[in-house]
Amino acid sequence: MQLRLIDLPRDFTRFDRHNADLTNPLLVDARRRARAMGEARGWTRRVHTDVDRALVILLSGLAPGEKVRYSDMFPALQARWISVERTVQALDHLGLLDDDRQSTFDAYLEHKLDGITPGIRRDVEDWIRTLYAGGPRTRAHSKNTAYGYLNEIKPTLLDWSTRFHHLREITGDDIQKVISSVHGNKRDHTIVVLRSLFDHCKKTGTIFRNPVARLRAGRKHYNLILPLHPERVSMVLDAATSPAARLVVVLAGIHAARNKTTRHVQLDDVDLGNRRLVIADINRPLDDLTYHAVLDWLAYRRDRWPNTANPHLIVNGQTALGHGPVSDSWLSLIVRGLPVTLEQLRVDRQLDEALTHGPDPLHLAAVFGLDQNTAMRYANAARHLLESLAERHTPDGSAGTQGSTTGPSTDRPASSR
Structure with missing residues (x-):
């Protein structure tokens, strides 16, 4: 076919249906396949109509081998109140979409890495992209992990950018200065993030010596798990x-x-x-x-x-x-x-199982599919609560000092769920 001499953007906002070529084979085939796609996905009549209108606007003058750019189609469809999202799905299914949008991840990186010196920025960007998408010998992490790591280390990177041009200039003293300014779980998390960054740089050969090679994060300290009051659990169902x-x-x-x-x-x-x-x-x-x-x-x-x-x-x-x-x-x-969050309900349910059936981590792992460390944590919390409850009673079985009445209730019946 004849190649295009100049790749100019198309102005679909000036489309006139009276001049549309409805016999274009590309358009005829696209309308048929889009209709079948909509039926398979349960599209409503209105969505079918919107997508069909969009295909007429976009494809009636399209030549074989061409694609529709997202930046060209968006203004025309938005002005006519046509669903852009469903049209994009249809064009992508038909193989006719040229998606030239900047991804949200790329936009996030561009914003977050602003102000960091170019030498450090290159290594950090490669590290975050590897965390997000994975690499030849690295598994992909969740988006929240990549975002959280970058948010945690950004103030440190901005500080280093005022004094260094590359991560290979960072020494062990600079690392110690960073971790000495934080404490507790935040300190451990900072060490984890720094190890991840410099391990990646060492693996890719952008640094000569790993300044965090000997650093180890301490054991994570969890807060004591306490049960919700049964009345609050009942309030959630009433509010939903x-x-x-x-x-x-x-x-x-x-x-x-x-x-x-x-x-x-x-x-x-x-x-x-x-x-x-x-x-x-x-x-x-x-x-x-x-x-x-x-x-x-x-x-x-x-x-x-x-x-x-x-x-x-x-x-x-x-x-x-x-x-x-x-x-x-x-x-x-x-x-x-709702009175409590879904996460609080989930945690409370697992603790309730441990309180009702005994602090057995094997039982908890079988019922909820927990890993051994999490199951042990719930079992230990239940054992602590049951021992505390037993200490409040005298040997003859009568109730002794109950302590603060504002504390959580642990002696709820097994049928509370």
Whole structure:
């Protein structure tokens, strides 16, 4: 085909449907495939219409081999109130999208690394990108880990940038000066971040000597786990009024599900006939409260999004038109204003299991899929609470001094859940 002499941006805002070439083979094929894609994803009639209008605007004058740039299409679709997100999905599915947007991660790095001297910045950027995306011999970490590490070390990098041009100039005395200014868990976390940075630089050969090679973080100190009062747990269920909020609260408070686990539960994980539920690869029985919460949510989901093809149990207005899970921010939004957080409910449920069935870490690991260190932590907390409760009673069985009445209640019945 004839190559383009000059790659100029397209002005789709001046599109006139009367002059559109609706017989363009590329457009005809795209409209057919987009319609099939929408049916598979459960798109509503309005979304189908919006995407079809967008394809006519963008593809009627497109030549074979060309793609639509995001920066060109966005102004035209936004001016006509056409869904940009669904159009992007369709074009990407058809292989016709040239996504020239700057990623949020790149924008974050550009903002956070501003002010750092170029020599240090190159090594730090390569380190953060490796943390985020992984490398040949490095596993990828979560986005929150990469963001947290950079936020932790940025003040130190800005200080070093006023005195050094490269990380190879950093000595052990400079490291000691940094860690001597922090204490406790923050000190240990700072050592972990510095070790990660300089280990990466040593591995990639950008420094000659690792100034943190002999530093070791101390053992992490956890706060004592205390149980929630049963009345506060009951208040959470009363405050969770929507079907989605009630289901999320039940999964956290009864099955100790983390937010990520809740977001990724599939419809196939729920077996209503046998009253079973798979949470974090553990097949668990469905109690009455969870059973009715699931039924109420499924009825609401069926009425609200009858055509959705999303395989996840929990969906919203955005994910019902696709196949992905709901976001963590949306999950936090629907339970905003509750007396306690989902994390507090999850922790309290695991502690309640240890108090009810005894501080056995093997039992906790089997029930909730905990690693050995976490299971030991809950078992030790339960053992401490049970011993403290026993010390408050006299040998003849009568209650002795109960101490402060404002403390947490540990002698709740086994049926509190």
